Amino acid sequence: MVLLTPKKLDAPAPVATRAKKKRNLVPFAFLSPTIILLVILMLIPIVMVIGYSLMDNVIMKKNPVFAGFNNYVEVLGSEIFRTAVLNTTFFTTVSVGAHLVLGLLFSVLLNSRLLNGATKALFRVIYVLPWLFTVAIIAILWRLLLNPNGVVNYVLVTLGITDTGVEWLSSPGTALFAVTFINIWAGYPFFMVSLLAGLQGIPRDLYEAARVDGANGLQQFVNITLPQLRPIIVSMAVLDLIWTSQQFALIWMTTGGGPVNVTEMLSTMTYKMAFSNYQFSLASASAVIILVMSMVLAYFYVRHQKARD
Amino acid sequence: MSKTKKQREALERTGVLLALIGGAVFAGFPVLWMLASSFKSNTEIFESPPRFITEGFSFAAYASILSDPTKMRFFVNSYVVALAVTGLTLVVALFAAYAFSRFDFPFKKTINIVIVGVQAVPPITLLVPYFGLMVFLRMFNTYQGLVLTYMVFTLPYAIIMLTGYFNTLPRELDEAVRVDGGGPMTALWRILVPVSVPGIVSVGIYTFMIAWNEYLFALTLTKTQDMRTVPIGIQLLMGQHSYQWNEMMAISILGCIPILILYIFFQRYFMSGMTAGAVK
Numbered sequence: 001m002v003l004l005t006p007k008k009l010d011a012p013a014p015v016a017t018r019a020k021k022k023r024n025l026v027p028f029a030f031l032s033p034t035i036i037l038l039v040i041l042m043l044i045p046i047v048m049v050i051g052y053s054l055m056d057n058v059i060m061k062k063n064p065v066f067a068g069f070n071n072y073v074e075v076l077g078s079e080i081f082r083t084a085v086l087n088t089t090f091f092t093t094v095s096v097g098a099h100l101v102l103g104l105l106f107s108v109l110l111n112s113r114l115l116n117g118a119t120k121a122l123f124r125v126i127y128v129l130p131w132l133f134t135v136a137i138i139a140i141l142w143r144l145l146l147n148p149n150g151v152v153n154y155v156l157v158t159l160g161i162t163d164t165g166v167e168w169l170s171s172p173g174t175a176l177f178a179v180t181f182i183n184i185w186a187g188y189p190f191f192m193v194s195l196l197a198g199l200q201g202i203p204r205d206l207y208e209a210a211r212v213d214g215a216n217g218l219q220q221f222v223n224i225t226l227p228q229l230r231p232i233i234v235s236m237a238v239l240d241l242i243w244t245s246q247q248f249a250l251i252w253m254t255t256g257g258g259p260v261n262v263t264e265m266l267s268t269m270t271y272k273m274a275f276s277n278y279q280f281s282l283a284s285a286s287a288v289i290i291l292v293m294s295m296v297l298a299y300f301y302v303r304h305q306k307a308r309d
Numbered sequence: 310m311s312k313t314k315k316q317r318e319a320l321e322r323t324g325v326l327l328a329l330i331g332g333a334v335f336a337g338f339p340v341l342w343m344l345a346s347s348f349k350s351n352t353e354i355f356e357s358p359p360r361f362i363t364e365g366f367s368f369a370a371y372a373s374i375l376s377d378p379t380k381m382r383f384f385v386n387s388y389v390v391a392l393a394v395t396g397l398t399l400v401v402a403l404f405a406a407y408a409f410s411r412f413d414f415p416f417k418k419t420i421n422i423v424i425v426g427v428q429a430v431p432p433i434t435l436l437v438p439y440f441g442l443m444v445f446l447r448m449f450n451t452y453q454g455l456v457l458t459y460m461v462f463t464l465p466y467a468i469i470m471l472t473g474y475f476n477t478l479p480r481e482l483d484e485a486v487r488v489d490g491g492g493p494m495t496a497l498w499r500i501l502v503p504v505s506v507p508g509i510v511s512v513g514i515y516t517f518m519i520a521w522n523e524y525l526f527a528l529t530l531t532k533t534q535d536m537r538t539v540p541i542g543i544q545l546l547m548g549q550h551s552y553q554w555n556e557m558m559a560i561s562i563l564g565c566i567p568i569l570i571l572y573i574f575f576q577r578y579f580m581s582g583m584t585a586g587a588v589k
Contacts, residue, residue, distance in 0.1 A: 027409075027413075027417075028414065030404040030412075031404070031405050031408045033401045034402075034468065037457065037464065038427065041442075041461045044438075045442060046434070046435075046438075049437055049438045052437065059441060105328075109329050110329075114318065114325050115322065115326070123329050126333045126336055129336055132568045133561070134522035134540050135524055136543045140544075140547060141342075141343050143547075144557075144558070151359045154358065185336075189336075246431045248433060248524070249524035249540070253547075267431070267433045271433065284437050287434040287435075287436070287437055290431050290433060291430060291431060291434040294431045295426070295429060302425060
């Protein structure tokens with residue numbers, strides 16, 4: 001999902017000359033499929049999940065009882081919730097940071113004046129590859145690569161970095177790093193592509209002027225490239241924070257949150273509460289907490305976009 | 310003087326090239342390994358030392374998937390769902406975008422904010438209520454259930470993108486039709502849609518990708534083998550007691566082909582659609 005703000009959605013409409021009253025219904029007719037869909041599949045479910053979160057034994061029992069904020073207290077006070085928050089924070093911040101650094105590095109390299117167009121086009125296709133795979137495929141591919149007998153361990157043992165094959169995804173000490181690494185691999189192209197478009201939009205003469213003033217490559221990067229890319233970087237970083245903190249499929253298919261909760265995220269924790277333990281009330285409280293967190297991030301994103309306009 | 314400058318440039322070029330090759334190994338090796346593994350026999354997957362091409366090189370893994378009706382059904386399901394989501398999202402979003410771009414009406418700002426905010430609602434939040442809602446609507450384990458669910462995630466983006474696109478088109482275009490007695494439907498379908506093809510293609514590709522890749526709801530809102538989509542099918546292969554790695558790699562390669570084809574043919578639209586959120 002891309003989070004967009006309506007830059008021009010509320011642009012003034014043309015001055016209606018005639019049949020103004022009749023026209024008032026026309027836009028709603030055009031909007032009605034959207035409104036019906038969003039009410040049934042967005043508004044009602046959100047009301048439902050908030051309702052569930054305030055009840056006990058929903059879905060599993062016929063007559064749930066009102067429980068106030070008990071479910072929230074139980075979720076927020078649980079050990080597993082704290083673990084999941086810490087893991088999600090680590091997973092998200094490290095992923096976003098690495099996406100940004102790799103995206104910047106690769107886009108600057110791919111934009112180099114020193115290489116010809118064909119070379120750059122070839123590398124661009126290779127660099128974009130991780131983006132073309134669905135998460136299910138990425139998960140399974142890395143399970144193959146990171147298998148104790150897999151090719152990554154073979155290379156590490158051959159180079160003398162490790163003595164024996166490491167169970168990257170099933171050792172408590174490495175699993176969180178391994179899933180974070182996989183997510184970094186999977187997600188950097190999105191940054192790279194956006195930054196590349198941004199780099200190509202920076203006027204050449206800014207660099208010419210800097211060279212005349214005797215600025216070296218690094219100075220040009222710090223004083224021209226970074227400030228010019230800043231709006232894109234901030235937007236992408238917030239978007240990536242929202243997506244990565246909601247990541248479910250990758251974790252679910254590589255570690256399932258294990259071993260012993262070391263890769264448990266807020267999303268996997270909520271899923272397990274609902275569909276493994278059938279604690280739908282707790283899962284709903286947790287789902288509402290995640291919703292609130294995402295809305296806070298979204299608020300900052302929208303405010304940033306508004307500030308740019 | 311000019312010679313040393315040339316030498317320095319050659320040195321820099323080598324440096325950039327080496328860095329690019331290093332990055333390409335990071336990005337491309339896993340994909341190459343997937344491709345190589347899909348041609349191996351399952352006993353050769355973890356052989357030591359590892360090789361790209363083995364004695365067992367064959368298309369057997371592909372043949373076994375393509376000849377298995379259960380696995381082909383995953384692909385049929387994914388295509389049906391993704392194409393339906395793409396088509397319906399575009400139609401509904403074109404209507405909404407037309408309303409936003411060409412009319413003023415009460416609550417316009419509020420509806421805007423809702424559409425923007427909806428994009429940040431985490432899928433996991435909707436999962437618990439959807440389960441019950443889909444059973445209630447008799448859409449559990451059906452195409453309709455998946456299609457409508459995915460539209461919730463594709464519509465807001467599509468509406469905002471297409472509204473932006475329509476706003477770049479001069480109002481005189483459709484106003485002229487209206488003056489000639491044509492209704493708003495004529496203005497939208499005869500005038501705006503034909504000139505908006507590039508924007509529609511971008512949004513369409515994006516929508517298709519979201520639907521093709523979706524995992525969480527496909528996992529939860531379908532139940533029987535014959536309703537599973539490709540991402541879930543891949544996981545089901547993994548769940549069997551002995552891992553058929555070569556087949557899993559082959560189904561992965563087959564699973565990324567639609568996206569690869571879209572990418573190759575519509576690279577330009579791909580970039581513009583994807584980056585529109587971040588680049589003005």
